[in-house]
Amino acid sequence: MHIIGNVSIYLAFFLSIYAFAAYVLGIKKQDQRLIDSGKGATMGIFILASISMILMLVLLGTSQLQFEYVYRYTSTDLPVMYKLAALWAGNAGSLLLWTFFLAMYSAMVAFSRKMIRNPMTPYIISIMMLNVIFFYFILSFVTQPFALMDGVPPEGRGLNPMLQDPGMIFHPVTLYLGYVGLAVPFAFAIASLIVKSMDAFWIQMTRRWTIIAWAFLTLGNVIGGYWAYTELGWGGYWAWDPVENASFMPWLTVTAYLHSVMIQERKNMLKVWNLSLIILSYALTLFGTFLVRSGVLTSVHAFGETNLGAYFLVFMAFMVILSMYVLMSRYHLIKKDTGQFESFLSKESSFLVNNLILLGATFAVFWGTVFPLVSEAVRGTKVTVGVPFFNTVMSPILLALLFIMAVCPLIAWQRSSMKNIRDNFLIPAVISLAVAAVLVIMGIRNAYPVIAFAIISFMVLTHLVEFIRGTRARRKVTKEAVPVALFRLMIRSRRRYGGYIVHLGIALIAFGIVGSNFDVERMETLSIGESMEIDRYTLTYENLGQRTEGVNDIVFANIAVEENGRELGYIQPERIFYLNWEEPSTEVAVRSTLREDLYVVLSGWEEDQRATFQVKVNPLVKWIWIGSYVLVIGSIFAIWGGRYGQVTPRYAGPERKVH
Template sequence: MLLSAYTVAATVRGIVKQSPQWLGSAKGAIFGVSLASISASGLLLYFLTAGRYEYTYVASYTNDALPFLYKLSAFWAGNAGSLLFWTLLLSLYTAIIGFSKNNKYSPYVLSVLALNLLFFFIVMLALANPFEMSDTVPPDGNGLNPMLQNPGMVIHPVTLYLGYVGLAVPFAFAMASLMLKSMDSAWLKLIRKWTLTSWMFLTAGNLIGAWWAYVELGWGGYWAWDPVENASFMPWLTVSAFLHSVMIQERKNMLRKWNLTLAILSYGLTLFGTFLVRSGILTSVHAFADSSLGTYFFIFLAFMVLFASYLVVSRNGLINSRSVPVTAYFSKESSFLLNNYILLAAAFAVFWGTIFPLVSETFLGTKINTGAPYFNKVMAPILLALILLMAVCPAIPWEKASPSRTLMQIRWPLGLSVVTAGILAAMGVNGMFAVFGLSACMFMLATHVMEITRAVRARRRATSENPATAFLKLFSKNRRRYGGYIVHIGIGVLAVGIISSQAYPLELIKTVNRGESFTIGGYELTFNSFNKTKQTDSDIIFAEMGVAYKGKKLAPVHPEKIYYDNWAEPSTEVAVKSRWNEDLYVVLSSWETKNKITVLARVNPFISWIWAGGYIMLAGTLVSLTVGRRTAGISLVQNLTKREAVR
């Protein structure tokens, strides 16, 4: 804490006095903060794995029977440990910034990040010390919540925290730009990889969290619009908008104030999400217990947002004087701006639905909860509009476009989407939204494939390369653009999975006797046996269900209930049998005797497309993170592509 406070003071003094000595001293202090954070984290991990129950945190989240992997993941299972983990990541990020190549923004960025570090150290020392010791040493610990004893919960918090913490860096650079009164786009180039990496980790964290909910909670879905799920989704939406709008500022010197606002908003939403998780004001399976931490986070959030808002307002004239307005209503610039409006509309819809119970309780005296029906009805048309825009945007050029020419360019993908709608209707797919949504996804996917195909064909004309070589070199020379296309394709695949799984799942709750069978969606399930096994700290009860699909016998499934010695409620282990177009999802709900059980069986269409779409999105992000240099050959290919589009 003292080193963080010193870093803030030293950077401020170094900036005011223009003193390299003070700024160098601040960098040394940041190195000390990182070293201290690493040491503290290493000690806590050692205490967790060694069973040092004299520490309250260790006794609360581990026990002797807990597997080693979950003893490690107990590091971020509770308030105090997760705060230390957050601080560890933030200190490492700050050290990387501090010891990177010097630029005019560095001292200001260090001061902002060190202020964040100071806040977290104060909170840990005052309210949530992971090294607090108890008066008595218990013989064993309480153990980890069974729902967290899942591989997804080892990775999910880490990826989310990497994303959350990473968004402090673009915010710090935005503040540095404002404090320096430097309104050029240099800061955007410095934060591009930071922002993209944070977006990638947020994407991975949300997807892993959805997978965990799907296989662990036993309700058959993967996203319940839980307040804490929403808290991680909102910054993902705003950062997605930011990644698109910065391209306009870099190329056209537009949207300066807009980008500053998005950087502030994304950072603010990470603190808002942390406030929701730690305040206990909203009910969530993800949230920590009620604590006073939420109040401190709310105060810090208010202070940082007000400080940032003051800087934006006080530099308003300077920002506007350097910015160029969007003048062409039909251009790539305007389409990117519309993309931003849609993403922010989605973020606001999620924000309003999340806080509405608090608003209703404050003003009406009654907490009115907003559930999945509200979010599904509001978000479906917003995200559908986003998919349609993504379908058209690649065909729209910069500066000014011709609507008729653009329509000619997308006529084949558009025609394919109409054919898709007809096929889906003929197949008996119910629901206009499902038909329209899946057709829009086909439109979007076809547009991106067409754009890539045209570019490969143009490069082959310019270089006489074979198709594979042309494809690989095209991507290697313009990774930012085509990495973005891969991400869009991943979103399209993911959207197919979401729309299909929401539109026509099959569900059946059935009580069956031993040897009895029932059918659902082409699957025949037979209750073969009911068994119980004993583990070190738990009893596992499971049923063996024979499975046949359209008469073909498949491997049996084994849905389970696990009763842990230290937990009153059992843990549900779902049996999932995945195919490319659907999942068979079986849950052991209850039992009367060994010969009579009740099971929940679902057939969830295209669930695997959700996970596949996520993998494609992450692959596209990795491609974009390694930006290739433009060459004259690329310019030639682009010119040929434009000529072909015109023709």
């Protein structure tokens, strides 16, 4: 197995070099046979990557401890699903997964029905091959997943308890699918520049790829937040950790890109802007990987100090410089035949403002993330930027973004009149002001939540107005029933209404985020039979128990919960002690409703069975997860069953030699 694993990696490395050379020579010599050979090599790389992946999963699942990676991240007592999830617990395994996804995406593009005879395909795949070559170089010569131990140890070191959670089975996979997926639109963009195809063909062809990558990035961030909320025991879901920020930044820039490309498609504008956004998004995925694997910043998510950071930094610099060189060399062609903004009060202007806000958010997160490095380089002292900085900076940015999202659906293209604005926004604005007034009457005096809830209401209402107006207009023509008219309206404009569903999901997430700022927290030490009160809840500590699951010991507390005197049942916070790990793991007890979460952590206990509990009441947190589901549903709806349209590239490609 050691030989098969290493051979599959080395062979794939050399095959990726061959594929790149075959594509480049095929383009230069106008030789279709070389291009077809490169495509065959691309499929061969994917097959070899699959072999490597399957082999590693077999080694992990069967506890082949003679392999260093299996020894370092598993133990024989681990449940099988966590043995397999150890694939992405360390550098070598996670990079193997990343490379597999790269090979998979490359093969999917190369053999896509739309791309199989497209003259841009060899350019696109050759750019993706640069990524494949780099990652296989790392796997071959820097961090080798199939390295052997000197002997066969009796037991493995085990998996970090924080990773033994269902959320960590899905979080890295979805995040990697998003990260790697952005290499596809990046490759299309650079290829279109190289072949001087300045139309929107590459955007139309990559819209689905980009939305899929964006949706996976979204899922990765949300699942990571849920895992942090339920596993780490600190009561929150987003800590502005450097690695969290690293995955959030490309999400922001891709979101901006997905909005601004609509202006290019409709108005032939923002060509340079869109190309720059996709280059930036791709670069940020590499930057995030650099942060995780360099050890330059402390993070619960990072892989610790490794020698990989320098390699990723060099590769990122190379790809960014190459991209900017190609972009600048085609700048004179890009600027030809571009449209102009006709009015500030227009949909395209609102999209541009949306982009500027998202880019501002990206810069704020980037600066807060790298400031410790900058301060250490300048002053010799690493100054950590805390959560208050991010919350203070990002809160007004979030409000501005939500307001622009509320305005965008009902504002017209090209130019909106004051009458149009009054007719479209008067009723939603009045209702939103009424919501703000009700909140003030209820006793909320803090300006931020009042303004936030009013804007969220405004955003939801403007989107509902768009659904209602579209349905009415269709019914006038077709006389269909309301549900039928609404369904067919949405089906015929999947991209538009899928986007609106995504916006509603973001509104629900924002609703949960703003509400969770009103949390209440208490920590108290109780003897058996004693109670504590927090908000409307009374918690009675009944007993402390212990049980065994496999080789793990679990200490738990039984707590009876009452709300305003009404019995709600029991909750059971736990601490799990692992055989191969010094620190116990926290298992939070959460009673979740649409109104709030009752969040209980067993912090410690004494020999006389007195126990210390950290208890929080987190309002509206469940809406964050509900909004995430809505957001993903909207993304799937926007791309499911849609068509690229009858689009063909203006670039016809060189004439092929006949052999």
